[in-house]
Amino acid sequence: MTKAKLPGMPGPPESAIDRRRAIEDAIAQLHGALLPLLEGLPVANGSMPSIHYTAKIKGDVLSIVLRGGTGE
Helix, strand or coil: CCCCCCCCCCCCCHHHHHHHHHHHHHHHHHHHHHHHHHHHCCCECCECCEEEEEEEECCEEEEEEEECCCCC
């Protein structure tokens, strides 16, 4: 993540790297919190269960779709 794209080109600033890490951590925490609910949803016609969440927060629209996987 911190590697430059081309030799001699600078990588992303430390603040961008920190922001990405914070976002990834928040997503992992959200996944952990919703996983028991997702695992409890029934499977219909062989399709994997999913959770769809949309909210308006301070004028921004946040949409999250969490789909169950095979665990592989």
